[in-house]
Amino acid sequence: MSVLATVKTVIDTEGTARHNLLPVLTSLRSKLGSLSPEILKNVSQIMDIPMAHVYGTATFYSFLETKPMGKNVIRLCRTISCDMHGKRDVLNALEDVLAVKNGETTTDGLFTLTETNCLGHCHEGPVMLVNDEVFSSLKPENIPAIIDEIRKKR
Amino acid sequence: MSEDKINKMQEKINLIFSDCEVCEVVSQALAEDPEQILKMLLVSSLRGRGGAGFPTSLKWKFARQAPGDRKFVIVNADEGEPGTFKDREILEKVPYKVFAGMAICAHTIGAREGFIYLRGEYNYMRKTLEEQIQDFHNKIAGKLDFVIKIVSGAGAYVCGEETALIESMEGKRGEPRNKPPYPVTAGYLGCPTVVNNVETLVYVTMIMKMGPQHFASLGTQHSRGAKVFSISGDTPIPGIYELELGMSLAEFVELFGDGDTKAVQVGGAGGFCVPRKKFTETIIGFEGVPTGGSMMLFNSTRSMYNVLHNYLDFFCEESCGQCTPCRVGCQQLRKGIEEVKNHSLKPVHLDVLKKMTDTMRYASKCGLGQSVPNSFNSIIDNFREEIIF
Numbered sequence: 001m002s003v004l005a006t007v008k009t010v011i012d013t014e015g016t017a018r019h020n021l022l023p024v025l026t027s028l029r030s031k032l033g034s035l036s037p038e039i040l041k042n043v044s045q046i047m048d049i050p051m052a053h054v055y056g057t058a059t060f061y062s063f064l065e066t067k068p069m070g071k072n073v074i075r076l077c078r079t080i081s082c083d084m085h086g087k088r089d090v091l092n093a094l095e096d097v098l099a100v101k102n103g104e105t106t107t108d109g110l111f112t113l114t115e116t117n118c119l120g121h122c123h124e125g126p127v128m129l130v131n132d133e134v135f136s137s138l139k140p141e142n143i144p145a146i147i148d149e150i151r152k153k154r
Numbered sequence: 155m156s157e158d159k160i161n162k163m164q165e166k167i168n169l170i171f172s173d174c175e176v177c178e179v180v181s182q183a184l185a186e187d188p189e190q191i192l193k194m195l196l197v198s199s200l201r202g203r204g205g206a207g208f209p210t211s212l213k214w215k216f217a218r219q220a221p222g223d224r225k226f227v228i229v230n231a232d233e234g235e236p237g238t239f240k241d242r243e244i245l246e247k248v249p250y251k252v253f254a255g256m257a258i259c260a261h262t263i264g265a266r267e268g269f270i271y272l273r274g275e276y277n278y279m280r281k282t283l284e285e286q287i288q289d290f291h292n293k294i295a296g297k298l299d300f301v302i303k304i305v306s307g308a309g310a311y312v313c314g315e316e317t318a319l320i321e322s323m324e325g326k327r328g329e330p331r332n333k334p335p336y337p338v339t340a341g342y343l344g345c346p347t348v349v350n351n352v353e354t355l356v357y358v359t360m361i362m363k364m365g366p367q368h369f370a371s372l373g374t375q376h377s378r379g380a381k382v383f384s385i386s387g388d389t390p391i392p393g394i395y396e397l398e399l400g401m402s403l404a405e406f407v408e409l410f411g412d413g414d415t416k417a418v419q420v421g422g423a424g425g426f427c428v429p430r431k432k433f434t435e436t437i438i439g440f441e442g443v444p445t446g447g448s449m450m451l452f453n454s455t456r457s458m459y460n461v462l463h464n465y466l467d468f469f470c471e472e473s474c475g476q477c478t479p480c481r482v483g484c485q486q487l488r489k490g491i492e493e494v495k496n497h498s499l500k501p502v503h504l505d506v507l508k509k510m511t512d513t514m515r516y517a518s519k520c521g522l523g524q525s526v527p528n529s530f531n532s533i534i535d536n537f538r539e540e541i542i543f
């Protein structure tokens with residue numbers, strides 16, 4: 001499906017009213033990987049919302065990335081409770097296994113590694129989200145297996 | 155030892171996670187006159203569990219009295235305060251009690267539509283919740299004309315602030331609004347709206363079921379009832395606990411500490427840091443240190459500089475940037491402690507920063523900017539040497 005066709009389908013499902021903008025953007029982000037200027041322009045035209053507002057809304061939310069992202073986005077919690085329980089070692093392990101630095105995408109486009117704020121699992125830190133899935137009580141030595149598993153699945 | 159004691163304390167309360175025939179409670183509430191429900195809530199002295207502690211009966215009364223045909227009930231499940239994870243646990247374990255609380259609210263204020271604003275981080279729960287909502291709809295069909303929908307957030311802490319949450323639901327940037335008007339008169343789509351925390355609504359359900367006196371008999375004069383605490387950090391038993399309000403921090407640390415607790419951060423990044431020497435005199439509750447539930451324990455191996463720096467990183471990133479005291483203030487506080495730490499500024503600079511937090515407290519538009527001074531000042535005042543050296 002072309003970008004335009006996807007945008008149209010999503011807007012048909014979610015609705016064209018202004019208050020549907022966030023669900024529309026969230027759905028496009030998950031279907032198309034990130035919100036490129038082309039996508040945002042289409043949304044602006046079809047929903048009849050000024051481009052500045054569409055862009056402004058998209059860039060406000062950290063899960064609505066406007067830059068190209070890997071197929072799987074890893075968000076490691078950087079809040080103090082996870083930090084106290086070994087988050088830095090987990091980050092190092094992730095950087096080693098994926099051969100990227102925090103904030104970067106792997107060359108095969110499969111993974112983006114990034115940090116995020118409190119994920120709401122502070123009693124079983126360190127925690128990370130991979131797309132929508134939660135991985136808790138992480139240990140550096142378990143990271144290679146987790147990444148392998150995701151590689152196989154997708 | 156302490157685990158036995160904790161279990162006993164929890165058994166005594168056991169309101170949030172207890173089994174409950176929600177259909178019965180809803181039917182019973184629907185048979186009541188809304189004014190009677192407001193009276194029950196008033197007697198129970200229930201105050202909001204989302205942090206601000208606004209009396210629930212009053213909030214509902216305002217929304218009931220506000221003119222308008224279309225009204226909304228919104229559950230605030232944006233839970234982004236560092237160290238808080240109780241709302242997730244409640245939604246996973248007793249979702250029907252949350253829906254029941256929404257239905258009781260709808261009946262009381264005259265709403266037909268309800269929303270759960272679920273933070274993007276909890277997307278994995280969405281499908282299950284939607285099925286449960288559908289089931290709940292079937293259960294109340296014919297009794298109450300009320301529909302619940304889920305709206306997903308997308309990674310913005312400030313959207314937990316109720317007016318930012320409403321802006322976000324309207325498809326905009328999650329920037330808090332000027333108040334007044336408050337949501338109870340002009341909320342979602344300009345209509346009267348009640349925004350309540352997840353936990354608050356479960357207590358409503360339980361107050362309906364057990365009567366208001368039981369709830370009011372727990373806790374203290376200023377902090378009636380119980381509260382769900384999210385306990386993390388240096389503790390052998392991290393997790394979710396429902397405890398009476400009004401406990402002293404000394405008692406708390408006795409139960410949950412690892413024997414070497416040097417400070418407890420009560421209320422998350424926007425809360426207060428209490429040092430060991432003040433444990434005995436500090437009450438957990440509205441009369442002492444209020445909390446949305448986040449309790450983080452730190453032992454003597456932890457650097458309070460790192461803790462404060464972590465909180466400031468959080469605020470710098472999550473400030474919506476709408477008003478200068480908060481946007482610039484957060485950046486300057488972080489830069490300031492970094493420069494004092496690396497000795498490019500003298501320690502007295504900390505006093506300049508503290509003065510600036512006065513401006514943040516008075517001139518910031520919403521609770522985010524207004525609460526940054528809480529953790530900043532309480533850490534600087536109690537652990538000054540750790541910031542400097």
Ligand SMILES: Cc1cc2nc3c(=O)[nH]c(=O)nc-3n(C[C@H](O)[C@H](O)[C@H](O)COP(=O)(O)O)c2cc1C
Pocket residue numbers: 201202203204205206207208230231232233234235311312313314315316317349350351352354355520521522
């Ligand atoms: C920055 C900020 C974040 C907030 N986050 C939440 C939250 O995640 N959940 C919540 O229930 N209340 C949160 N609140 C408080 C809400 O604005 C509001 O007071 C609350 O949802 C009202 O519900 P209650 O009366 O049941 O407590 C936040 C407030 C501020 C200023």
Ligand code: SF4
Pocket residue numbers: 312329330472473474475476477478480481518519520521522523524
């Ligand atoms: S205080 Fe901060 S978060 Fe609140 S409106 Fe101002 S800039 Fe935004």
